[in-house]
Amino acid sequence: MSRLYGDPIEVWVRDGQPARFVWRDRLYVVRQILDHWVVAREWWKTSETDPGERRFWRVEAAAGRDVGTYELRFDTASEAWLLLRAWD
């Protein structure tokens, strides 16, 4: 089962896709993109013109020898990354 986190993380991006990220002081290297999807924000609830969208990645990543599956989220409006879930 997965666990929910929602922690802010730092992510390095290559070719528009997450390549490495740091979560709880550990460096994770993305080995494979398992899934990627995009969700538009409920723009009509906000006052700004463009509230942006949220991009989700489900990736297989390794921190050292520990391999797990992680769900990352990028919010285009705040330009911030979160680690949403982990299967590890």
Next chain:
Amino acid sequence: MGTFHPSFPHLHVASAYSLRYGSAFPDALVKRAADHGMDMLAVTDRDGLYGAIKHVQACHAAGITPIVGVDLAMEDEDTRIVVLARSDGWGQLCRLVTAAHHVGERGAPSVTAEMLADSGGLTVLLGPDSDVGRAMAARRDGQARTLLTAWRSRVPNVAVELVDRYGYRDATTATRLLALADSLGVPAVLTNAVRHLDPADYQIGNVLDAARKLVPLHGRHLEPSSHAYLKSGAEMARVAARICGGDQGRALRLLAETRRTAESCALNPVEIVPLLNQRHPILHLPEVGLDPVPFLRHRCQDGLHERGLNRSPQARARLAEELKIIEAKQLSGYFVAVAGITDMIRGNGIRCAIRGSGAGSLVNYLIRIGEVNPLEHGLLMERFLAEGRIGLPDIDVDVESARRLDCYRLILERYGTARVACVSMMETYRARSAIRDVGAAMGLPPHEIDAIAKAFPHVRARQIRAALDDLPELRGSGLGDRALETVFRLAERLDGLPRHIALHPCGVLIGNSGLGDRTPIERSFLDFPMSQFDKDDVEEAGLLKLDVLGVRMQSAMAYAVSEVRRVDGEELALEEVPRDDAATYDMICASRTLGCFQIESPGQRELVAKLEPRTMHDLIVDISLFRPGPVNSDMVTPFLESRHGFRASYYPHPDLREALRETHGVVVFHEQVLRIVDAMTGCGLSEAEKIRRTLSSPDGRRRVRAWWELRVRPEFDAATVEKVWQVLDAFGAFGFCKAHAAAFAVPTYQSAWLKRHHTAAFFAGVLTHEPGMYPNRVILDEARQCGVEILPLDVNHSDREWRVEKLTLNVRREDAGEPRPGDASASAVRAEEFGRGYGLRVPFSAIKGVSEAEVDRMLAGRPYTSMADFWARARPSRPVAERIVEVGGFDAVHRLRPGEPRWRPGRLTRRDLIAQVGAMERASRSGVSALAVQLPMGFAEQVAPGELPEMTEAEAVEAELAVLGMDVSRHVIGFHDELLDAIGVVRSRDLLRQRNGAEILVAGVKVATQTPAVRSGQRVIFTTLDDSTGPVDLTFFESVQGHTASTVFGSWLLVARGVVRRTGARAVSMRAVHCWNLTDLDRLWRSRGIEAVRDVLADRPGSDGGVGGKEIRYENGYRLSPYADIGPAPGVKEPPRVLWHASMGSSGPTP
């Protein structure tokens, strides 16, 4: 991915013609595809081929191969498929769409797999919204396999459609669909299920989803669509890679398969849009059952004899010329078919008149499509049908509006639904409809949405926020605050998007049994077969049509004729009435034209008074002059001066005298432009018509100028050439087709003749069919002023519609009195004598809220002996019964009379009767038959006669306005006489005695408000007040609109200060400087006295912010306000509920 991106063909694209779904127009999509370097593009609109013709045209222009399909729902399922026409499948696609619309409810077309069984010319795409896709998304892989196997066995060409728009699990579902397709050997194609042009358009998509599904904006109702835009080939290659999980070879095969499918669906544009081949378009010709060419020739020969033209060499030559053009264009059958239809319409007793440029054709006159002889008025065929003209002619006829649909039924019966269909039109989003849909999506309360939408004039949706800044009546409305900003911003983005499809008001396609292969046909609201193409599309598709327009005046005149027959036993043949009746022209010259066709507006009443028409030709000129063009290029003044001999007629060159003599040297008609161009260049009339059309655009004028200088004959000197050019340049697209005006002049004259000689019957027709611009209460007042007695509602005499009653001698008549000496209009025309001896009876149908069934029962049960009798047999609803009492429907039966004294012990009053209605309703409810308690004056509950007070006259008029929408017993302004006299208001009949430039007060009921296009580029408000002695026409220029606009739009009774402008011997209009709501002044007067009212009237505000907005400039100096020539906000058109403040004692006796 490698660099191999062959041009990607999008196979699933919804354009804006996917109603409330797509947001991009076909030409924009095609342009974007071309920018992406694509060589093919499909349009697959939802539920129909609404955008197909425009798509094919745009593709043809851009050099792209068009593909057309449709996105259809499956019956009994919430799933959709896409069906593409293969290269030879256009006809099959049309028929499939037609069939889909015949299954299920109107507006909800659907198909079954069985309907696709023989679809060799079609390819079916099963995508994420299909049953296969849905099963796969729900992870029911076995079911998906069974479904796809079933599809493959039932339908000849099936492909799986893969879509990944970056939604949750899109990619994984597509991957599994691809695996399924591969394992069953079904081809798979990649699409993007496109809805938009750009990524940012998804917000509009969300609003459209909410509007379509009638739900508020909420994540659960919306289709994710931020990636549903027209992606480039490179972007689509990335999508292919995602789906194929990095298997490059498979991705390439997917793209190649997509391309192969696209190639099998490539259409030949000219087959679908024949008019793209301008030289030899293959038209879809009507079937007339025999060789049409000799048949038309014979009918024309017969026509020459019947019309008495067989000895006229001019007519013979003209006929030969017209037939040559008609036959060269293969249109003989069309004329034969149209003549058959007009004969049939008239044969069924329906009035039918030709309109428009078709009146210029002698053939139309000879075969009795129209009654206008073009030779008599110098009309030209070329304006209607010319040799070099691309496009198809269309003949327009006017029929009685009330019987227009009967005409359609007759045509359908005669030719069958396989050969005829009505034309459709797309209603598009404008400011009000956009605000309504966005407001609903944003969850605003309905009454607020309604109030906001109605505050706007009929502007385009994209002008909403500009209008808020520009228009004084909106600036002060508080609508501009930030809360509504999002609503307006989104509403603006809906601008111009098609919203729903409707029956075009007049177009009927006439074809042969192959019509269903050329256009998809759906059912209209009233179940008429209706092409999915609009009037431009049907022409491009090579389909011929006839315009059958419903004209209310034709119905009004038909009704008048039937009333004359019923009441006077006289049979009128309007077509044969001599067109030179002096009394009729006297009435027109005196501006008494309220109610008449085309000449009743304030501007026309002013113009006819100045022009003083005396012949049909004068009427034709009058109608042509009253257009934005002539008014704005200032042709009116020189014409009037020459006509009345104040100025010599001027001709730029003697050779042009012939063309211009009829209008004293002023160019009024299109036909004159043709003659001038022909006379000075010798190019022929057909070519001249082409030139005239080119003059309508600035670019065209530049081209014509070069041509002009090259082609003008040497005998014209440079100065003349330049002078004539200036006229042509200014004339531009304006001016009027004389044939059109000549066709209009006939009903104009006929209506005026009826008004003059059969006044009561004429008004009965006008009141019943409401053809004009004024509300019925104005028409009623005009009838009253013309000496017709207005008879109140009476349960024993009223009928379904307005009826004329001949007054017998023992009916007491109001003494109208002799006209006062010096009354200019009365000296020439004694209007009050027109209708003497006749009355008009208010009908049952005028009662607010009455139903058709109630009216039927009321008529069936006549006569009635009492209200109880009426209640028992006519069985009206309680509110309707009460309203009938309130407006005096039982006054005659029960001998009631409103007015003083109000207390009448022992005698029945209207209020007693209203109380009895309530008692009877309670009795009926408790099971006591009303008949059982009917007599004598016995009711289940006793109401003693005279227990309640009678209504005052003011209350009676108030009730009439509330129930009937008009003041029947007295003019409403009469109750304000005391105040109006106290402040010195001038009445309409006395306006002619005011000197030019005098500043005076006027008052009245607002009866019309217009903002037409005027020369200055301002938005000018024209308002007509009615003060019971006649109309008062007021003009509000922009300089005063800052302090007057909201009052003008927002009041029903107005007092205005204005400056008198004498515009002719019998014409006066007023330039308004200020105005007030009379109801407010009345309240002030009653509470604070006359001095307080005088203080308010003394207010003289300076010129404040007028109307903003960038005016539209034309090359010839003509400027137009962006807010002119549009329907103004509805504003207040109805009387307020309470007109007078409680007069003493009206609340009844104090105990």
